[in-house]
Amino acid sequence: MIRITDQYFWNFVFGLFFVLLAVMGAIILDTESRIPYTDLTLLDYTIITLATWRVIRLFVYDALTKFIREQFYDVQKVGKGFSLVKPASGPRRTLADLFSCPWCFGVWSAASVTFFYLLFPIFQFFAIFLAISAVATFLQLLTNMIGWQAEKLKNEVEG
Secondary structure, three states, X not given: OOOOOHHHHHHHHHHXXXXXXXXXXXXXXXXXXXOOHHHOOHHHHHHHHHHHXXXXXXXXXXXXXXXXXXXXXXXXXXXXXXXXXXXXXXXXXXXXXXHHXXXXXXXXXXXXXXXXXXXXXXXXXXXXXXXXXXXHHHHHHHHHHHHHHHXXXXXXXHO
């Protein structure tokens, strides 16, 4: 049996808000886009995809934007220290869930990056910058993974 909570309401409100923004964005892009979406090349899609991936990592994982994510959490006293916990319900809970879920945040990021890429010529520079950063981030993660695997293998051989 599904339990109805007020959190479903807030998830619905934010989902409706996203749909409204997407519809408004499509209407704006229909008349104002610098590149019609039908004219996007594979290079454009690659840049948009990599820029979106980098924006997701920036807002969901990076320390630089931790202060944004923390605004949606409650502070809870734990022993002599403090801990951040998601609110039990309400709009802050929905935003905390959004900023902690790469799949959820990815939809918002993809819509935003695509909108700005198609609308503002200057954003192409930022999208390329983000795309290059995404590739560099991926290479760093790959390098770390290879290093960890090599260290694990070395420890197994020595042990």
